[in-house]
Amino acid sequence: MANGVMTQTQHIPFLAQKGLKSWILTTDHKRIGILYLITISFFFLIAGLTALGMRYELMTPELDFFRNPTEYNVAFTLHGSLMVFFFIVPGIAASFGNFLIPLMIGARDVAFPRINLLSFWIYLVGTAILLYALMQPADTGWTFYTPYSIQTGTKVIMITLGVFVLGFSSILTGMNFIVTIHKLRAPGMTWSRLPLFIWASYATAILQLLATPVVGITLLLLIAERAFDIGFFDPAKGGDPILFQNFFWFYSHPAVYIMVIPAFGIISEIIPVFARKPIFGYKAIAYSSFAIAIISFFVWLHHMFVSGISETAAAIFSFLTMLVAIPTAVKVFNWTATLYKGSIEFHSSMLYALSFIVLFTIGGLTGVYLGALAVDVHLHDTYFIVAHMHYVMIGGTVMGFFGALHFWYQKWFGKVFNELIAKISWFLVFAGFNVTFFPQFFMGFQGMPRRYATYPVEYESYHALSTYGSWILGVGVLIMTVNLILPLMKKGQPESPNPYGSLSLEWQVPSPPPHENFDEIPTVTDWTYAYGKK
Amino acid sequence: MSAHNHTEEHHTGIRVYAAVCLALFVLTGVTVYVAKFDFGDMNIVVAMLVASIKASIVALYFMHLKFEDRLTWIYALYPLFLLFLLIGFTIMETFTRVPVIK
Numbered sequence: 320m321a322n323g324v325m326t327q328t329q330h331i332p333f334l335a336q337k338g339l340k341s342w343i344l345t346t347d348h349k350r351i352g353i354l355y356l357i358t359i360s361f362f363f364l365i366a367g368l369t370a371l372g373m374r375y376e377l378m379t380p381e382l383d384f385f386r387n388p389t390e391y392n393v394a395f396t397l398h399g400s401l402m403v404f405f406f407i408v409p410g411i412a413a414s415f416g417n418f419l420i421p422l423m424i425g426a427r428d429v430a431f432p433r434i435n436l437l438s439f440w441i442y443l444v445g446t447a448i449l450l451y452a453l454m455q456p457a458d459t460g461w462t463f464y465t466p467y468s469i470q471t472g473t474k475v476i477m478i479t480l481g482v483f484v485l486g487f488s489s490i491l492t493g494m495n496f497i498v499t500i501h502k503l504r505a506p507g508m509t510w511s512r513l514p515l516f517i518w519a520s521y522a523t524a525i526l527q528l529l530a531t532p533v534v535g536i537t538l539l540l541l542i543a544e545r546a547f548d549i550g551f552f553d554p555a556k557g558g559d560p561i562l563f564q565n566f567f568w569f570y571s572h573p574a575v576y577i578m579v580i581p582a583f584g585i586i587s588e589i590i591p592v593f594a595r596k597p598i599f600g601y602k603a604i605a606y607s608s609f610a611i612a613i614i615s616f617f618v619w620l621h622h623m624f625v626s627g628i629s630e631t632a633a634a635i636f637s638f639l640t641m642l643v644a645i646p647t648a649v650k651v652f653n654w655t656a657t658l659y660k661g662s663i664e665f666h667s668s669m670l671y672a673l674s675f676i677v678l679f680t681i682g683g684l685t686g687v688y689l690g691a692l693a694v695d696v697h698l699h700d701t702y703f704i705v706a707h708m709h710y711v712m713i714g715g716t717v718m719g720f721f722g723a724l725h726f727w728y729q730k731w732f733g734k735v736f737n738e739l740i741a742k743i744s745w746f747l748v749f750a751g752f753n754v755t756f757f758p759q760f761f762m763g764f765q766g767m768p769r770r771y772a773t774y775p776v777e778y779e780s781y782h783a784l785s786t787y788g789s790w791i792l793g794v795g796v797l798i799m800t801v802n803l804i805l806p807l808m809k810k811g812q813p814e815s816p817n818p819y820g821s822l823s824l825e826w827q828v829p830s831p832p833p834h835e836n837f838d839e840i841p842t843v844t845d846w847t848y849a850y851g852k853k
Numbered sequence: 854m855s856a857h858n859h860t861e862e863h864h865t866g867i868r869v870y871a872a873v874c875l876a877l878f879v880l881t882g883v884t885v886y887v888a889k890f891d892f893g894d895m896n897i898v899v900a901m902l903v904a905s906i907k908a909s910i911v912a913l914y915f916m917h918l919k920f921e922d923r924l925t926w927i928y929a930l931y932p933l934f935l936l937f938l939l940i941g942f943t944i945m946e947t948f949t950r951v952p953v954i955k
Contacts, residue, residue, distance in 0.1 A: 632946035
């Protein structure tokens with residue numbers, strides 16, 4: 320923004336107020352963002368530890384870490400459910416969305432601050448139900464597929480109830496962000512000047528608002544079938560197990576984009592700042608988020624190619640699946656074109672952004688493999704799928720999340736982390752991730768099925784390599800966490816409120832921003848990405 | 854703020870709300886009454902038709918959709934399109950399955 324750094328006459332940082340009440344009853348979007356950040360990070364840690372446990376088990380072909388296969392099943396159910404529903408789905412959208420959206424559009428808060436707090440408390444109720452469910456966890460996997468989820472003796476109802484409650488938090492957050500972006504933009508903040516993170520958040524909010532109710536109803540039907548023996552999905556009672564998959568994936572495929580589109584927005588913010596160039600293809604990136612949001616509703620059947628669906632439907636959805644690659648590729652090409660002839664600075668957040676481009680491209684392209692019917696028959700439910708989805712979710716969303724943490728850290732907390740250690744931890748995360756998941760493509764191609772605690776000895780070297788990689792990844796995340804937490808305990812302020820020379824509005828206020836963000840609502844006079852034009 | 858006033862001035866009075874309420878009671882009676890007849894495969898269609906009319910007038914008057922701008926209409930109607938998509942493709946998939954040879 321070409322307005323220069325704004326002065327704040329009474330700059331009281333939003334973090335200044337102390338006491339438990341100031342946190343649990345806060346309606347400040349920045350504080351609510353922190354509450355989400357702490358909660359999702361907690362679940363990321365728990366889910367990460369279950370993953371390390373699974374990888375340790377898989378180091379050898381025999382069952383030696385868990386006492387029986389059911390315990391292993393419980394571990395991957397926990398890992399998947401926590402990561403998907405409690406970390407990645409609310410992840411960037413709720414934490415960074417809350418922190419950044421009002422700041423970026425020049426607003427004092429979101430449109431409905433109390434509903435925003437309500438969303439967080441509903442999220443906490445969902446997590447409380449889930450934590451209770453963890454005492455007797457389910458073994459269905461995070462997809463809760465019928466008929467197994469109806470027949471298993473483990474406690475499916477509590478975990479699905481937790482996810483059901485969480486859905487309301489997601490819906491309210493999405494609604495709040497849509498209204499905020501429509502109604503609270505500062506004067507001059509036209510749609511064609513909006514930061515791309517806002518475009519991405521808007522597309523995500525649409526998905527949250529419109530897709531989430533479907534999974535809520537689906538899980539309610541599952542609960543009704545288990546609790547009251549109503550035959551929605553059990554063929555013996557006149558139901559259809561494929562119906563569950565239809566309903567589940569009608570939400571859960573768009574949910575993949577709820578998870579990853581906010582990361583697209585983050586990458587679009589980081590790259591032009593550290594390439595010192597205007598973003599290439601602004602409109603194409605902005606509109607492609609919407610194209611992805613729309614097309615994502617048309618592809619859900621590609622998760623069910625081997626479930627016994629009709630060949631006609633499979634052929635149609637295979638074609639539709641290929642379409643989603645187009646807007647995604649538009650983004651990747653535009654980010655790459657932004658880098659071209661840029662004056663690139665390899666800040667730790669930029670390293671995460673560049674990692675995102677590489678890893679997400681691998682994840683996306685392997686998704687195109689899986690969208691092809693004949694190939695999917697061979698690769699379905701193998702480690703190829705595991706590698707593909709982790710390249711999208713960790714290589715995409717989590718890399719974006721880590722990049723955002725490093726990029727907006729100074730702004731959010733008013734502290735400075737050690738950049739050298741940040742780069743070391745990035746290297747360990749990047750290397751560890753690839754050592755963990757790249758061998759899984761080969762394993763999957765050779766037929767190693769997922770969700771098995773034991774396996775033929777032929778796969779042992781791949782599995783061992785993958786486990787070593789998980790340790791490197793774990794060490795990298797640990798170092799990164801310590802590097803980001805330690806400065807919070809020390810005194811000190813960043814030298815400048817805008818150390819990276821960003822033109823976006825949030826960088827024009829002090830670090831950390833004051834309560835209600837701006838003394839006066841700013842008037843926006845220029846494009847957010849006009850780097851090198853001044 | 855102007856949009857809010859615009860909406861407020863169109864909030865219909867007690868008479869319309871009472872008429873809508875009456876219509877809902879009447880349609881509930883219709884739901885019960887038509888349930889006494891067997892329309893065969895059309896049973897569900899008839900029941901859903903009456904229910905849809907009831908839902909529509911609730912959305913239009915009690916939820917003020919009738920007085921909202923185009924954007925709100927888009928957000929209200931797009932889920933119906935998604936519902937059509939979900940049901941349409943699911944039915945298409947079911948009816949194009951090749952029967953299992955016994």
